Amino acid sequence: MAVLLTLTALNAPTAQAPAAHADDTDPVTVTVNARAGLATVPETGLGANHAIWDTNLGTDQTADLLKDAGTKLLRYPGGSYSDIYHWADHTAPGGYVAPNTDFDTFMRGVRRTGAQAMVTANYGTGTAEEAAAWVRHANVVKGYGITYWEIGNENYGNGHYGAAWEADDHADKSPAEYARHVVAYADAMKAVDPAIKIGAVLTTPANWPDAIVAEGDSGSWNEVVLSIAGPKIDFVILHWYPGALDRAGHVPDMIQLTREQLAEHAGPGAERIGIAMTEFNTGSSSNGTNTQPGALAAADAYATLLANGVFTVDWWNVHNGIGAVTEVEGHTDYGDFGLLSSATCTSDGTVCEPALNTPFAPYYAVQMVSRFARPGDRFVRAATGQAKVSAHAARRPDGDLAVLLVNTSSDTSYPVEIDYVGFSPASGAPTVLTHTNGATSITTSATGSATARTLPPLSLTTLVVRSGATETGRPGAPGQPSVTAVTDRTATITWPAAAPGTRPIAKYEVLRQNGAVTEQLGETTGTTFTVRNLRPGTRYTVNVIARDGGGAQSWPSSPLTFTTGTPAASSCSVRLTVQSDWASGYVGALDITNNGAPLNGWTLSFAWPRPWQSLGSGWNAVWTQEGSTVKVVNEAGNGSLATGASATVGFVGNYTGPNVLPSVFTLNGAVCSST
Known part of the structure; x- marks a missing residue:
């Protein structure tokens, strides 16, 4: 953008609906996971x-x-x-x-x-x-x-x-x-x-x-x-x-x-x-x-x-x-x-x-x-169960935690209940910063609880919560993880060792971020771990934490993100080619190859990775979409696929956000290799 914006006339004010009180509204669960580290x-x-x-x-x-x-x-x-x-x-x-x-x-x-x-x-x-x-x-x-x-x-x-x-x-x-x-x-x-x-x-x-x-x-x-x-x-x-x-x-x-x-x-x-x-x-x-x-x-x-x-x-x-x-x-x-x-x-x-x-x-x-988030703080995962309320969190070097809560509702005051994972809030009131609709400053107070708060309509609220646990003697965070040998089902993760605290490090835990929840993928006494039983074509974000012999855990490493592939060998293979793209849609071609026994009739299935993607049209097959799943069924003239034979079908894919291409295709239920 380069120049001053132009002008139009003033519209009439809109009527304001009465605000819903917190007593009339179910509490919103907010999860803050200090084990799921993001960027500094x-x-x-x-x-x-x-x-x-x-x-x-x-x-x-x-x-x-x-x-x-x-x-x-x-x-x-x-x-x-x-x-x-x-x-x-x-x-x-x-x-x-x-x-x-x-x-x-x-x-x-x-x-x-x-x-x-x-x-x-x-x-x-x-x-x-x-x-x-x-x-x-x-x-x-x-x-x-x-x-x-x-x-x-x-x-x-x-x-x-x-x-x-x-x-x-x-x-x-x-x-x-x-x-x-x-x-x-x-x-x-x-x-x-x-x-x-x-x-x-x-x-x-x-x-x-x-x-x-x-x-x-x-x-x-x-x-x-x-x-x-x-x-x-x-x-x-x-x-x-x-x-x-x-x-x-x-x-x-x-x-x-x-x-x-x-x-x-x-x-x-x-x-x-x-x-x-x-x-x-x-x-x-x-x-x-x-x-x-x-x-x-x-x-x-x-x-x-x-x-x-x-x-x-x-x-x-x-x-x-x-x-x-x-x-x-x-x-x-x-x-x-x-x-x-x-x-x-x-x-x-x-x-x-x-x-x-x-x-x-x-x-x-x-x-x-x-x-809320000062230079040197590290973001950690936070999530809510209410679309009108979003949450962010950042851990400070001294162990304290800040939580930013955004209520976009015009008429509802939402009570929130905050569940902390990997963090123990100290007793006493947190520092609370609030900005509401029409306010000309941010107010600061020390009131209420670290685990419950009511958010006014159209408001920004930050809670600065003191840590109830001592940071002394805790292991240092492991270094930045890296990944090698990524397949459809496995990946090998390696990281620089953490500095020990007052006790020697006993093990490392590899944790996957799944929203604001972490799932332990495994643990090891070394600094390399091969994760197994992964899903093909799936993006994973993981952290590594260190734990000492007394059970004290480190803060999480920086995050590592990688995406698994598809099987190296399969009874089918699919190649997706983007033939043209206009930044809100594209023409795609799917080359389907049968590597197994001859087929007399076939169904190809895949799912759109994101909710802002949809099927516009398709050809050379019968295309349908239900929810996020797309099914492509052969036409009368291309239903027979001998071993080694291929069929090509085309489609228009629409998108209104970042276009993450589908990568996992199944043919008659078998997961195909992508080429």
Whole structure:
């Protein structure tokens, strides 16, 4: 996103339904599992975008508000302006540059905020030499020590896929040309300062133009960029405007698919490449961008992205300007994608935003997340049994635990009962932080219980719970596990040994995360374990814990995620080929081969991995879908399959979220090999 949003008229207020009291509502069970470790909170986790068209970019008041929100990274010079901006003379031909927004002014604000900077070098109308000179000015002349440098903004939006909003003066607008320039930029910029990290632009899974292969290209944008620039980059860049408030559930697949693309296309050592979400906003002007629903969605997504290992999530934008004005949950929503008010008005002057730098609701969401999950804390699994209530948890280095609870219901106060696994809360009241609909601050108290709470409608609640167990003498956590020899049924997991506490380590336990529940897959006295009896085509996330001779357990290792395959040999084999993809659906072909006895009639079955996937149509067979299961039954002309014979069928698959392809197929009940 690059420019200020436009404006529309104010809608009439909507009637508010009476709130349901907690006495009328069944308790919601919340499970917090401290044995199921996720990512560690990074120093740069909470970020925001600054834009050179924002007159207030460099003011002390803005910097101080961002500091109070816990902002740890600021991105500059702002969206698509990055690809027309020339830092040396502070110009952006074709765009507006506000006074007092030059690079050194931006950096003064960054330092006052106590944040790090991320700079987007001009790819669209700039050069590698210009970017290298910027690094020299920033890190050699000024000593700013800026680590993170992006090469361009949304460069896939240069017209190559049919839509053009991003400036690009290169005659060749292909992903291969972009990747070749990324290599040149990386070489030139790192010649000035080898310590910097270079980021390349990717498309976000299930967001246009992800997976589309343009004419003349050897693959999608991501495949081509990673295959050429992968060895030269240190992180990749995603942008996400989901356009709805209930999309946090897409995040784990979104990030996992990105990691799989890195592993497949970026070359050896791709695991070193980080993932940055350098633009994020709910993008839901109809449901509330700067009112409480947008704030709840923001907190949910921030926590989910960081728990899945994204090293920065950067809100678009600090200031943005008035847009479509509506009434949302009893409050005026200005359609403003900023954290802070720009004090702008509609074109007819009938509606104006509050005073400059008044925090909007998403500001308090960022502030709440910063108080819930601090740099160095480790996310652990949390889950609820109520769709309107989401939960996140993070363990602190001193053993305490923070739990973030989000109630998205407009009219129901939900009582929750919290069950802790692998953690014993101390007696006494926890510290409670709360933000409710329309509130202009986060309230803090020490009340109630660590195991029960009532959540007001449209609220964010964080409980900081003291540990009732001593940390002294506990074994250290095992190191990062790795996996080898993955088959359809087995996988060998290895990890660096844990440091013993006051007693020697007696054994290690390998635990699978299944939602917020852990299942022990096995235990060993060594540091390698082969897990058996796994399910084909299934994604597993595991942790390892150490236990000493007295029964004391360590905190969990970092998570390891892997996916099992299908049988190496079977009476059937199936090959799925994606023939075309338009980022919300695809044409697939299934080549079915009979490796067993001759068949006179066959049924192929598979299940969609995710609820947002469905069958559009199919051909060369009779296709039906019931629930998530798809059945493909032969037609009269292709029902006989001799040994070694094949049949090919086709289908259209639709999706509205990250497209995890089906991988397990059965033919007349037998699990097939995938080729």
